[in-house]
Amino acid sequence: MKIIPIPAFDDNYIWLIRNGHYAAAVDPGDAEPVLEYLDRHGLRLAAILNTHHHGDHTGGNEDLLRHANAPVFGPRRENIPAVTHPVGEGDAVKLPGLAEFAVLDVPGHTAGHVAYYGANSLFCGDTLFACGCGKLFEGTAAQMYASLQKLAALPDETDMYCAHEYTLANILFAKTVEPANADLVQREMRDRQAREQGLPTLPSTIALEKATNPFLRCEHPAVIEAASRHAGRALNDAVSVFAALREWKK
Ligand SMILES: [Zn+2]
Numbered sequence: 001m002k003i004i005p006i007p008a009f010d011d012n013y014i015w016l017i018r019n020g021h022y023a024a025a026v027d028p029g030d031a032e033p034v035l036e037y038l039d040r041h042g043l044r045l046a047a048i049l050n051t052h053h054h055g056d057h058t059g060g061n062e063d064l065l066r067h068a069n070a071p072v073f074g075p076r077r078e079n080i081p082a083v084t085h086p087v088g089e090g091d092a093v094k095l096p097g098l099a100e101f102a103v104l105d106v107p108g109h110t111a112g113h114v115a116y117y118g119a120n121s122l123f124c125g126d127t128l129f130a131c132g133c134g135k136l137f138e139g140t141a142a143q144m145y146a147s148l149q150k151l152a153a154l155p156d157e158t159d160m161y162c163a164h165e166y167t168l169a170n171i172l173f174a175k176t177v178e179p180a181n182a183d184l185v186q187r188e189m190r191d192r193q194a195r196e197q198g199l200p201t202l203p204s205t206i207a208l209e210k211a212t213n214p215f216l217r218c219e220h221p222a223v224i225e226a227a228s229r230h231a232g233r234a235l236n237d238a239v240s241v242f243a244a245l246r247e248w249k250k
Contacts (some may be wrong), residue, residue: 001019001119002017002018002019003015003016003121003159003161003203004018004037005200005202006025006033007033007165008028008029008030008033008056009030011165011166012164013161013162013163013164013165013202014027014029014030014033014060015123015161015163016034017099018041018043018098019097019098021043021044021097022043022044022045022046022095022097022098023038023046024045024046024047024048025045025047026049026050026123026163027049027050027056028059028060028064029058029059030059030060031060031061031064031067032060032063034060035063046096046098047072047073047098048061048064048070048071048082049073049093049101049116050072050073050074050080050083051075051113051124051125051127052110052112052113052125052126053078053110054110056163057126057163058074058080058082061081062081062082065082071085072085074087074114075087075088075105075110075112075113076088076112077112078111078113087103087114088105088112088114089103089104089105090103091103093116093118099118102116103115103116104116104150104151105147106148106151107138108134108136108139108143108144108145108147108148109126109127109134109137109144110137110138111139113126113139113147115127115151117154117158120155120157120158121159121161121203122151122160122161124151124160124163125162125163126162126163126164127144127147127148127162128151128160128162128209128213128216129164130166130167130191130201130202130204130213131171131174131184131187131204131209131212131213132167132169132170132213132249133213133246141243141246144242145238145242145243148242151206152206152210154206156205156207157206158205159204159205160202160205161203162202165201165202167195167201168188168191168195168201171187171188171212173214173248174212174214175188177214177222177223177227177248178222178223181222183212184211215242215245215246218238218239218241218242219238219241223241224241227240228241228244230248
Protein backbone atom coordinates (compact mmCIF):
# COMPACT_ATOMS: atom_id res chain seq x y z
CA MET A 1 0.00 0.00 0.00
CA LYS A 2 1.23 3.48 -0.90
CA ILE A 3 -0.23 6.87 -0.07
CA ILE A 4 0.06 9.50 -2.79
CA PRO A 5 -0.68 13.23 -2.53
CA ILE A 6 -2.74 14.69 -5.36
CA PRO A 7 -2.63 18.48 -5.15
CA ALA A 8 -5.95 20.21 -5.88
CA PHE A 9 -7.17 23.83 -5.91
CA ASP A 10 -4.71 26.20 -4.20
CA ASP A 11 -3.57 24.15 -1.23
CA ASN A 12 -5.69 20.98 -0.88
CA TYR A 13 -4.35 17.46 -0.95
CA ILE A 14 -6.52 14.60 -2.12
CA TRP A 15 -4.85 11.51 -0.64
CA LEU A 16 -4.82 8.40 -2.78
CA ILE A 17 -4.36 5.06 -1.03
CA ARG A 18 -3.22 2.64 -3.68
CA ASN A 19 -1.77 -0.76 -4.44
CA GLY A 20 -0.89 -2.08 -7.89
CA HIS A 21 -4.49 -2.28 -9.09
CA TYR A 22 -6.83 -0.23 -6.94
CA ALA A 23 -6.95 3.14 -5.24
CA ALA A 24 -9.18 4.84 -2.69
CA ALA A 25 -9.48 8.64 -2.74
CA VAL A 26 -9.72 10.61 0.50
CA ASP A 27 -11.60 13.92 0.24
CA PRO A 28 -11.72 14.31 -3.56
CA GLY A 29 -12.81 17.92 -3.88
CA ASP A 30 -12.06 17.71 -7.59
CA ALA A 31 -12.44 14.59 -9.75
CA GLU A 32 -10.17 15.61 -12.59
CA PRO A 33 -6.69 15.23 -11.06
CA VAL A 34 -7.79 11.93 -9.48
CA LEU A 35 -9.08 10.55 -12.78
CA GLU A 36 -5.91 11.64 -14.50
CA TYR A 37 -3.76 9.83 -11.91
CA LEU A 38 -5.90 6.67 -12.04
CA ASP A 39 -5.74 6.67 -15.82
CA ARG A 40 -1.99 7.28 -16.00
CA HIS A 41 -1.28 4.44 -13.56
CA GLY A 42 -3.92 2.00 -14.80
CA LEU A 43 -5.75 1.96 -11.45
CA ARG A 44 -9.41 1.40 -10.64
CA LEU A 45 -11.23 3.46 -8.05
CA ALA A 46 -12.03 1.19 -5.09
CA ALA A 47 -13.64 3.70 -2.71
CA ILE A 48 -14.09 7.31 -1.73
CA LEU A 49 -13.66 8.46 1.87
CA ASN A 50 -15.03 11.86 2.92
CA THR A 51 -14.09 13.45 6.25
CA HIS A 52 -16.68 16.27 6.19
CA HIS A 53 -19.16 18.02 3.95
CA HIS A 54 -17.16 21.03 2.67
CA GLY A 55 -17.11 21.25 -1.12
CA ASP A 56 -13.32 21.25 -1.42
CA HIS A 57 -13.44 17.74 0.12
CA THR A 58 -16.53 16.30 -1.60
CA GLY A 59 -17.03 18.19 -4.88
CA GLY A 60 -15.52 15.39 -6.98
CA ASN A 61 -17.64 12.54 -5.57
CA GLU A 62 -20.30 12.49 -8.27
CA ASP A 63 -17.92 12.93 -11.20
CA LEU A 64 -15.74 10.09 -9.93
CA LEU A 65 -18.78 7.83 -9.66
CA ARG A 66 -19.59 8.49 -13.30
CA HIS A 67 -16.35 6.67 -14.10
CA ALA A 68 -16.48 3.90 -11.52
CA ASN A 69 -18.98 2.21 -9.28
CA ALA A 70 -17.40 2.53 -5.85
CA PRO A 71 -18.63 2.82 -2.26
CA VAL A 72 -18.53 6.30 -0.75
CA PHE A 73 -17.90 6.52 2.98
CA GLY A 74 -18.79 9.75 4.79
CA PRO A 75 -19.90 11.08 8.17
CA ARG A 76 -23.31 9.87 9.25
CA ARG A 77 -24.14 13.21 10.80
CA GLU A 78 -23.60 15.25 7.64
CA ASN A 79 -25.46 15.45 4.38
CA ILE A 80 -23.02 14.69 1.56
CA PRO A 81 -24.05 13.96 -2.04
CA ALA A 82 -23.32 10.41 -3.18
CA VAL A 83 -22.41 8.93 0.21
CA THR A 84 -23.45 5.26 0.14
CA HIS A 85 -21.96 4.19 3.51
CA PRO A 86 -22.64 6.68 6.33
CA VAL A 87 -20.16 6.05 9.16
CA GLY A 88 -19.35 7.24 12.67
CA GLU A 89 -17.33 6.44 15.79
CA GLY A 90 -16.77 2.73 16.22
CA ASP A 91 -17.37 1.79 12.60
CA ALA A 92 -14.72 0.08 10.49
CA VAL A 93 -14.06 0.84 6.83
CA LYS A 94 -12.64 -2.20 5.06
CA LEU A 95 -10.94 -1.59 1.75
CA PRO A 96 -10.01 -5.06 0.49
CA GLY A 97 -6.37 -5.27 -0.57
CA LEU A 98 -5.66 -1.75 0.71
CA ALA A 99 -6.33 -1.29 4.43
CA GLU A 100 -8.90 -1.27 7.18
CA PHE A 101 -9.69 1.97 9.00
CA ALA A 102 -11.40 2.77 12.27
CA VAL A 103 -13.75 5.76 12.13
CA LEU A 104 -13.32 8.45 14.78
CA ASP A 105 -15.84 11.23 15.43
CA VAL A 106 -13.90 14.50 15.60
CA PRO A 107 -16.47 17.34 15.67
CA GLY A 108 -15.39 20.98 15.80
CA HIS A 109 -14.49 22.17 12.29
CA THR A 110 -17.89 20.81 11.23
CA ALA A 111 -20.50 19.17 13.46
CA GLY A 112 -20.12 15.66 12.04
CA HIS A 113 -16.45 15.60 10.96
CA VAL A 114 -14.87 12.13 11.05
CA ALA A 115 -11.28 10.88 10.77
CA TYR A 116 -10.05 7.53 9.43
CA TYR A 117 -7.29 5.68 11.28
CA GLY A 118 -5.59 2.47 10.19
CA ALA A 119 -2.37 0.99 8.77
CA ASN A 120 -0.38 3.43 10.94
CA SER A 121 -2.02 6.31 9.06
CA LEU A 122 -4.50 8.99 10.05
CA PHE A 123 -6.66 10.91 7.57
CA CYS A 124 -8.00 13.81 9.58
CA GLY A 125 -9.37 16.25 6.98
CA ASP A 126 -9.58 19.76 8.43
CA THR A 127 -9.40 18.82 12.13
CA LEU A 128 -5.68 18.47 12.90
CA PHE A 129 -3.31 20.28 10.53
CA ALA A 130 0.48 20.11 10.49
CA CYS A 131 1.38 22.53 13.29
CA GLY A 132 -2.20 23.86 13.42
CA CYS A 133 -5.87 22.94 13.45
CA GLY A 134 -9.06 23.68 11.53
CA LYS A 135 -11.33 26.63 12.14
CA LEU A 136 -14.40 26.25 14.33
CA PHE A 137 -17.18 26.63 11.77
CA GLU A 138 -19.82 24.47 13.43
CA GLY A 139 -18.44 23.29 16.75
CA THR A 140 -17.31 24.72 20.06
CA ALA A 141 -13.76 25.12 21.34
CA ALA A 142 -14.42 22.36 23.89
CA GLN A 143 -15.55 19.95 21.15
CA MET A 144 -12.55 20.72 18.94
CA TYR A 145 -10.15 20.44 21.86
CA ALA A 146 -11.57 17.00 22.75
CA SER A 147 -11.30 15.92 19.09
CA LEU A 148 -7.66 17.01 18.91
CA GLN A 149 -6.91 15.22 22.19
CA LYS A 150 -8.43 12.05 20.74
CA LEU A 151 -6.05 12.28 17.75
CA ALA A 152 -3.08 13.14 19.97
CA ALA A 153 -3.73 9.91 21.90
CA LEU A 154 -2.98 7.79 18.81
CA PRO A 155 0.46 6.11 18.71
CA ASP A 156 3.40 8.54 18.34
CA GLU A 157 4.56 6.95 15.09
CA THR A 158 1.18 7.42 13.34
CA ASP A 159 1.57 9.20 9.99
CA MET A 160 -0.81 12.15 9.83
CA TYR A 161 -2.33 13.14 6.47
CA CYS A 162 -4.36 16.33 6.70
CA ALA A 163 -6.14 17.91 3.75
CA HIS A 164 -4.29 21.21 3.30
CA GLU A 165 -0.74 22.48 2.85
CA TYR A 166 -0.88 25.17 5.54
CA THR A 167 2.24 24.10 7.38
CA LEU A 168 4.60 27.06 6.91
CA ALA A 169 1.96 29.62 7.88
CA ASN A 170 1.04 27.48 10.86
CA ILE A 171 4.69 27.29 11.93
CA LEU A 172 4.94 31.09 11.83
CA PHE A 173 2.04 31.31 14.26
CA ALA A 174 3.44 28.52 16.44
CA LYS A 175 6.74 30.45 16.70
CA THR A 176 4.83 33.52 17.92
CA VAL A 177 3.37 31.35 20.69
CA GLU A 178 6.51 29.37 21.54
CA PRO A 179 9.61 31.14 20.16
CA ALA A 180 11.93 29.03 22.33
CA ASN A 181 10.66 25.62 21.16
CA ALA A 182 13.76 24.01 19.59
CA ASP A 183 11.73 21.25 17.88
CA LEU A 184 9.70 23.95 16.17
CA VAL A 185 12.79 25.75 14.88
CA GLN A 186 14.10 22.47 13.50
CA ARG A 187 10.75 21.68 11.94
CA GLU A 188 10.65 25.05 10.21
CA MET A 189 14.02 24.42 8.55
CA ARG A 190 12.97 20.99 7.33
CA ASP A 191 9.51 22.02 6.09
CA ARG A 192 10.76 25.21 4.43
CA GLN A 193 13.28 23.11 2.51
CA ALA A 194 10.52 20.70 1.44
CA ARG A 195 8.37 23.55 0.10
CA GLU A 196 11.34 25.10 -1.73
CA GLN A 197 11.73 21.76 -3.50
CA GLY A 198 8.01 21.70 -4.31
CA LEU A 199 7.40 18.76 -1.95
CA PRO A 200 4.54 18.36 0.55
CA THR A 201 5.38 18.84 4.22
CA LEU A 202 3.15 15.82 4.87
CA PRO A 203 2.74 13.32 6.28
CA SER A 204 3.56 14.58 9.72
CA THR A 205 3.50 12.29 12.76
CA ILE A 206 1.57 12.44 16.00
CA ALA A 207 4.92 12.68 17.86
CA LEU A 208 5.98 15.74 15.82
CA GLU A 209 2.59 17.38 16.34
CA LYS A 210 2.76 16.85 20.09
CA ALA A 211 6.22 18.44 20.11
CA THR A 212 5.45 21.47 17.93
CA ASN A 213 1.72 22.09 17.42
CA PRO A 214 0.55 24.75 19.92
CA PHE A 215 -3.05 23.48 19.74
CA LEU A 216 -1.86 20.13 21.15
CA ARG A 217 0.30 21.88 23.77
CA CYS A 218 -2.36 23.75 25.76
CA GLU A 219 -1.02 22.33 29.04
CA HIS A 220 2.57 23.44 28.51
CA PRO A 221 3.60 26.43 30.69
CA ALA A 222 5.03 28.47 27.78
CA VAL A 223 1.81 28.04 25.77
CA ILE A 224 -0.43 28.86 28.75
CA GLU A 225 1.66 31.96 29.41
CA ALA A 226 1.56 33.19 25.79
CA ALA A 227 -2.19 32.56 25.45
CA SER A 228 -2.86 34.30 28.79
CA ARG A 229 -0.77 37.28 27.73
CA HIS A 230 -2.70 37.53 24.47
CA ALA A 231 -6.08 37.15 26.21
CA GLY A 232 -5.12 39.70 28.87
CA ARG A 233 -6.09 37.38 31.73
CA ALA A 234 -4.82 34.23 33.42
CA LEU A 235 -6.16 31.15 31.62
CA ASN A 236 -6.48 28.23 34.00
CA ASP A 237 -7.71 25.32 31.91
CA ALA A 238 -6.66 23.73 28.64
CA VAL A 239 -9.92 24.49 26.80
CA SER A 240 -9.62 28.21 27.61
CA VAL A 241 -6.02 28.17 26.41
CA PHE A 242 -7.11 26.38 23.23
CA ALA A 243 -9.95 28.86 22.64
CA ALA A 244 -7.58 31.81 23.11
CA LEU A 245 -5.06 30.31 20.64
CA ARG A 246 -7.80 29.60 18.09
CA GLU A 247 -9.05 33.17 18.42
CA TRP A 248 -5.51 34.57 18.17
CA LYS A 249 -4.61 32.58 15.03
CA LYS A 250 -7.66 33.96 13.09
ZN1 LIG B 1 -13.37 22.10 5.78
